[in-house]
Amino acid sequence: MSKLYIVPTPIGNLEDMTFRAIRVLKEVDLILAEDTRTSGKLLKHFEIATHMHSHHMHNEHKTVENLVKRLQAGETIALISDAGTPAISDPGFLLTRACVENGIDVECLPGATAFVPAIVNSGLPNDKFVFEGFLPDKKGRQTRFLALQEEYRTMIFYVSPHKLNKTLAEFVQYFGADRPISVSRELSKLHEETVRGTADEVLKHFEAKPAKGEIVVCVGGKSLK
Numbered sequence: 001m002s003k004l005y006i007v008p009t010p011i012g013n014l015e016d017m018t019f020r021a022i023r024v025l026k027e028v029d030l031i032l033a034e035d036t037r038t039s040g041k042l043l044k045h046f047e048i049a050t051h052m053h054s055h056h057m058h059n060e061h062k063t064v065e066n067l068v069k070r071l072q073a074g075e076t077i078a079l080i081s082d083a084g085t086p087a088i089s090d091p092g093f094l095l096t097r098a099c100v101e102n103g104i105d106v107e108c109l110p111g112a113t114a115f116v117p118a119i120v121n122s123g124l125p126n127d128k129f130v131f132e133g134f135l136p137d138k139k140g141r142q143t144r145f146l147a148l149q150e151e152y153r154t155m156i157f158y159v160s161p162h163k164l165n166k167t168l169a170e171f172v173q174y175f176g177a178d179r180p181i182s183v184s185r186e187l188s189k190l191h192e193e194t195v196r197g198t199a200d201e202v203l204k205h206f207e208a209k210p211a212k213g214e215i216v217v218c219v220g221g222k223s224l225k
Contacts, residue, residue, distance in 0.1 A: 001074075001076075001105070002071045002072065002073070002074050002075055002076060002104060002105070003071075003076050003077075003104070003105040003106070003107060004071060004076075004077050004078075004079065004095065004096065004099045004104060004105070004106045004107070005024050005028060005076070005077070005078040005079065005107050005108075005109065006078075006079050006085070006086050006087065006092060006096065006106065006107070006108035006109065007021050007024055007025060007078045007079065007080050007086070007109050007111070008021065008080075008084060008085040008086070008109060008110070008111025008112045008113065009021070009039075009042060009080050009081065009082075009083060009084065009111070009112065010042075010083065010112050010188065011083045011084050011112045011113075011114050011187055011188055011214070012083070012186065012187060012188035012189035012192075012214075013188040013189065014042070014045060016111075016112050016188060017042075017046065018109070018110075018111055020109060021109055021111060022046050022048065024078055024109065025043070025046075025048045025050055025078055025080070026048050026049075026050060027076070028050060028076040028077055028078040029050075029051075029075040029076050029077065030050070030051055030052075030053060030070070030075060030076075030077045030078070031043070031048075031050050031051070031052045031053070031077075031078045031079075031080060032052070032053055032054075032055035032067070032077060032078070032079045032080070032095075033052045033053070033054060033055065033080050033081075034054075034055065034056045034080070034081045034082045034086075034090060034091055035054070035056065035082050036052050036053075036054050038082045039052060039080055039082070040052070042080075050078075055067075055079065055091060055095070056091050057091050060091050060094050060095065061094065064094050064095050064098045065098075067095060067098075068095075068098050068099065068102055068104065071099065071102075071104045072102065072104065079091075079092055079095060083112070083114075083214075084112050084113050084114055085108070085111060085112065085113045088113055088115075088131075088133075089133040089134060089158055112188075114158070114184075114187055114214065114216050115131055115156045115158075115216055117184070117187050117188070118156065118182070118184040118187060118194075118216035118218055119154060119156055119218050121182075121184065121194055122154075122182030122184070122194070122196065122218040123182065123196060124154045124180060124182060124218050124219075124220050125153075125154050125220070125221070126154060128153045128154070129153050129154040129155070129156060129218075130151060130153045130154070130155050130156070131156045132144075132148070132155055132156060132157050133157070133158050134157070134158050134159075134160075135157060135159075135167065145170060145173075145174040146174070148174070148175075149174055149175065149222065150222060151221050151222060152221040152222050152223075152224055153221045154218055154219065154220055154221055155218070155219045155221065156216065156217070156218050156219075157216070157217045157218075157219070158215070158216060158217075159215045159216075159217050160215070161185075161210070161211045161212050161213060161215055164183070164206055164211050164215055164217075165203065165206055165207055165210070167217070168181070168183075168199060168202055168203040168206060168217075169203055171199045171203075171219060172199045172200055172203060175199060175219065175222075176199065177198060177199055177200035178198045178199070178200070179198065179199045179219060179220055180196075180197075180198060180199075180219075180220035181196070181197065181198065181199050181202045181217065181218065181219050181220070182194060182195070182196045182217070182218040183195045183196075183202055183206070183211070183215060183216075183217050183218075184215070184216045184217075184218075185211055185212070185213045185214060185215045185216075186212075186213040186214060187214070187216065189213070191212075191213065199219075
């Protein structure tokens, strides 16, 4: 039976790959990978010989129609990204939506997603939170910050290391120097680190010690008091 599998892959530590994910990747007819070179190393490690096609943000608009036809013809396809769960700040939404619209079964396996351990170990309230992903680079960035000034839930952002200090300075500007913040980087990897403090304290820390690697920032929401 045709089906699209959304398969999370480790965000760093290969031991976080699930037995089920390995089995599915071995059994499907085709694997769609964000970067076949990156995913090729993962597949080789787990002795997965399934054929791969490239599926990324620059070609997904063009390939969705053909992939839907292949699924309708009875193939099974797995979608993976470079790390974590596809469609979470990665390619995947367009194909998933197309499958749903065409009555094709979609199954997302549980697995690694960077923002979950980041908010859990931040010490910030996690009963309610909002995932913002990557902020706009230019157009709409200030508008987004102004809207988030009234957000009372914990906010989660993905931030590139070369933009971290600029972003932290903007947090100070728009949310206040005393707003609680937690910055997690290289989650599950050898140099994993979480820095917690006020927006001003965390900014000063990374001004003195520039960050490297994959980064998730959790920001406390506006106090309701």
